[in-house]
Amino acid sequence: MPVVAFAKCIFNGYPSLIMASLREARRFNKAYAKDTSKGLKQIESRMMYFTHQIEKGLSHQNFRYGFGKRPLQYLAKTIHAYCQLNPEYADSMPYTSALAALGEYLRRHEGHGESLAYVHSLFPAGLLERAESTSGSEGGSLQFDSSSKRHNQTRTYRELAEERHSIREFSDETVTYEQLKPALEMAMRTPSVCNRQPTRVRVILDNNTISKALAIQGGFRGYPTPPALILLTSDNRVFMAPQEHNEGYTDGGLFGMSLLLALEEQGIAACPLNTMLRNGPEHATRRLLSIPDNENLVMYIAVGHFPSECTTCVSHRFHADDIVTVVGETKD
Template identity: 60%
Template sequence: MSLKSTAKKVLPVGVFERAKKIANGSLSLYSMALAQAHRYNKAYAKYDSRGVQQITARMVFFTHQIEKGLSHTNFRYGFGHKPLQYLNHAMERYRQVNPEYMQSIMYQSALAALHEYRQRHEGHEAEFEYAKNLFPSSIWEEVVQFSLHEGGSITVTSSSKEDNGTLPFSELSEHRHSIREYNDEPVTLDELMPTIELAMRTPSVCNRQPSRVRVVLNSDTIEQALRIQGGFGGYPIPPALILITADNRSFMTPQEHNEGFTDGGLFGMSLLLALEEAQLAACPLNTMFRSKAEKATRKLLDIPECENLVMYIAVGHFPESVKTCRSERLLAKDITTVID
């Protein structure tokens, strides 16, 4: 018998096997994306949502809008008509769905922001008139009960950051705040690279390290990027802007299509803490854009299609004194479920 006749024949992949590969690949990816979109659409916080969690999210969002206005160095009297309208609507809905609303940290935070809003308008009654008439008298009566401790703005000084390099993690994390206004000193690449190097210790799925970093130091490019981003209006252009993306070429299966946002988010938090330790002020800014803004950002910063935008981080040096949002947090027990 010849050697040729005894060799094991390798059959071509059958139609069934090919179909299975397609089903486990592209079709699986699109199926998961549709299921995810359906799940999100049922849950996210729409204007007319009736659930406590969704209404809470809207109340927190518009409270934060007011806190941002309160934190501006160049304070504008009478600001925030639209956020105030939405906040009033959310607070009214929240009182309807939560009988114990006065015990809620997030509701108290909204009251505290309104407390500071009213305080800051003392002597400027004409500019305060809109907010005064918008909210019912019962809200303003509740506002009287709450100090600034639960919300509004706080002051951060550069002198309070001088020991950041020696603080234990718990204190460094506890004292970090998002800072949106900086002094005039430029930020150099030499200052930023050690913080990025430290963030490289961030864990990622199977150590595939999908995070990518763009550092923008040109003020014109930063201004264009933030104009597209749309969430930094009213603040001076920061000395530096960092963009974190996630490279999808690092992943291997359809099931990992969201993994870049997880790994990139972890990297972003590591970088924020590294910047804080280096006594650099920073503020994360979201990049969850509509199609037009995403395309414009990709074109401006030359971002390839294989990378997902994860977040911006505005960076600068701490000014001598600056206000920022208090951004009250929930307690750990409020978000923790113990499963026996």
């Protein structure tokens, strides 16, 4: 093979993609929060994950007493490990959020001795006392009335962003493509790399297909089938070099956020849902929805109309200062 062709093959072809994937796999494998042995950040993330499981249980319309035995077990373990490793745990957002969720769990289970006994068997008494005295603003469930969404089209970006919440239980009203179109048109303003616009959108309105897709997805169990489901994918045919191979997720993610805010502006409720599927479920999804090989799955969005009274998770956030590193700040 001529030298130039060989170099092109190495740097611009399949071998280059494989090497990039191996580098990514190595870095991911070193970092990800597989268990509590890796470090504080990983423990913190696991704690937030289990807190979120409790928040989801607390925000179900049909509340199930005694829910969440496994997440409570894991939460107890991670809180214990977290407090041992972080001397400043008491004021940290993940800890206060976990306590607030636990506090609501205790309050909602008043009079349910068996469930309370279970919680008391997992957590130290002092921690549960603190949990009981928390307010609901930092964790647990959140309620609002759908009438608060009536004037969303006149609201500022800040108001839309602050008051958008993932809604997982919708009213019985159907959703039509015509109702979604204005939000989809707005999301078309999403920037993308060199304006190549890789995002593709499937709007699924058939109840049977939605149930099948969500049964495979697995992260929406326990909720009624939403009236509509949107799937965002990214078309790899728009990319030109191996180093662009993840760009579809970036562009698709940006499109997803635009669409979520556009739906909110239109007074339509939504919840982003992951497409982090193992090989078998991914194949089943591709077959069910006829997704060709050249497209990557980016995310689903469950869509419906707001029920008159909405309940969702607080999903408390870090402050910007917690995640920002300023590089090269000038000093006076």
